Amino acid sequence: MTTSPTVNDPAWSELAQRALACCADLAACTEVPGQITRTFLSAPMHGAHARLDVWAADLGLDTQVDAAGNWRATRRSPRPDARTLVIGSHLDTVPNAGAYDGVLGVVLGLSLLEALRATPLPYHVEVVGFSEEEGVRFGVPFIGSRALIGTADGLLQVTDAQGKTVAQAITDYGLDVGTLGDAQLSGDVLGYLELHIEQGPVLEAEARPLGLVEAIAGQSRLSLTFTGKANHAGTTPMRLRRDALTGASAFVLAAETLAQNTPGLVATVGSLIVLPGAGNVIPGEVQLTLDLRHAQDEVRREALARLLAQAGQIAEERGLSWTSELRMEELATPMNPALTALLEQALRAEGHSAAAVVSGAGHDAMLLGQVWPAAMLFLRSPGGLSHHPDEAVLLPDVEAALQVGTRFLRLLAEEAR
Template sequence: MRATTTDRSSEEPRGSVAASLDELAEIGRDINGGVTRIAWSPELFEAYAWVRDRLEALGIPVEIDAAGNLLARWEVGTGLPVLVGSHLDTVPTGGRFDGVLGVVAAVHAVELLKGEGFEPGRPLWIAAFMDEEGTRFNTALFGSRAFAGGDVRELGDRVDASGTTLREAMAAAGFDLERVGDARRVGRVGAYLELHVEQGRVLEAEGRDIGVVTSIVGLRGYRVRLLGEANHAGTTPMQLRRDAFVGAARIALELRDQARARKDVTTNVGKIAVAPGGANVVPGLADFTIDARAATPESMADVERLVRETVARVATEESLEFDLQQTFSLEPLELDPRLADAVEHAAIIEGARTMRMSSGAGHDAMVVGRHVPAAMFFVPSRGGISHSPDEFSDPSHVDLGMRVLATALRDFLRAE
């Protein structure tokens, strides 16, 4: 059984890339102007339907695999297919462009190529990977990990804010976590290509149109629980408190300062809950996340040591018990230089001003790219803002990104 999707078959792909992004942004739009399409939600599957109907109108069949990935296959020519992918899920109250651009641009690129009468010499696949963001269950890159053969079944007992487990959410959408291994298909792919918004300020500051990505940072995710003693805030002397929130605050600030002192390293505490939660009660429990990133394997190992030592030391100094769990781990990845050259050449053909750069954000490319040659490129983000309703990329840039993608595909889809 698979999740049902809204029928939009009467619509046809038309207009600009920006217009399509605006249309998709209406699915999951909230009162703050942001977009919320979390993993396994009806809104996400409605977005899948939007993409499905446009691709099927072009004669390209679409399926949703056992891991919840949307997968379209233009089965022409011979040899292993080129896979173009990104994601349609968002963070809560997110933007219109993150991930979505890569999928929408692929739809428009296929429309452009078909309109020209282009005949690929090898197959083209398009993917919208499930749960790239990971904000609901702390299961980032779930779909691409399953596609690449990773065993994600161990994540089934993770819970969202409402107490629903991943396993339960999948079942409610018509999926069985125990069958997710059926989604493994990376061995049937010859190359991977992903277009994305930069989510940073570099391209805008440098006056460049296209950033050709050479590498993607490594990631570590942690869940930390500090246990102190809840007590009366007015009668408990400051020097006798075992304040779990103070411990969490110290850890966040010390990691921030240590990251600032290092090159190409970031740390972030993005989610925290304290208990009991009374205004006049010393917090006895702090439960929070740590996101740590670094550009090289050596820096990543240093940051991993730093997180563990800082949590342990602060907990001891504040007389707290602690539990530190690593929830996510991916090493930095160098992307394929030959494909990067080809993308840069395509951008130059389209008149773009280009530069080479690394990515400080995690992407599905860093999972698939460990198994097949992969390339990635960016268009500018205004003000570097992302994961926000204010996320914006100029219509001329998103259209240029689509044209660079189409031009690169003319090269990549030649017969092997």
């Protein structure tokens, strides 16, 4: 493709098909045959990088893998002193994943440069395939994007399930951990654009192929433990029990009720460990997780305070003790107004609704958006399904995203000039 296709040009479909074929090709890079599982700096990531190198070389891009394992491809502007626009998403996956979460955004970055192959741009473009967004291997998300903004050094001694440190994983992959500081993006950054599947049902319910992201919800993740007294299930009267599971259950329902009555709040208890875990023993201890999200940090924090107060009340009423530990907190990240306005203009120009949506899922834009201007575009997820082998995307939606993304880059070029 030597020139940008026009609306209804079959070249859009051809380019969208190439993007989806690339995603399918990358899906073959997996740690588990028959599944898509590709964790941070695992061996199959070499194959993913090599496949992307082929397309990047055809576009004449400079490529490298930095010390954090991020795959980076750069198109230089004719203006040496130009600012840099970053387009990216992540290449790692959850276990038994779908083919598009993260990966599609990286591939679409290359697709946009393909569409604008013959068009000079007044800014550099760097397409980044982040090495770690999901947090599967080391329990810490966003290692790749943290490296790009210069905040990954403190994670080098974090260990995985085998006791291997992040530093050792970097070395084992064939990278020089001593050059991690060089992964930080230098120069004047114009902004960050991320295209991503929605991973939820809103766009499909509204019959919209694309969505303009106005903010990424902030997150609080906690571990809680309710402790009572294990005892015989047959001989201990109900009035004399100190059942940790019934207390934990009351807390789970309290979290659900609060979220149902607080617009925009989502609360999830995704894991329960019941001890001692025998059918004829009253549970003496329950360990659980809480995931709380909202686009406004003050709402999320107020909800968390109310839930912790309820945990204390539940424990007191039931003769239990309890503890909580904050495991992670990510601030809500509003998208940059100026870049979002350009993306809205591009959507409307291509005949799409520009109604805004909030991302309940975390993305690399959460980290980069705290340092540089960021914008996000969602593609509809059929069935609202993600983190699942049946995750899908529609070819016409990919075409639409390419059309909108290309127009956005042109609008940005007009402003940059």
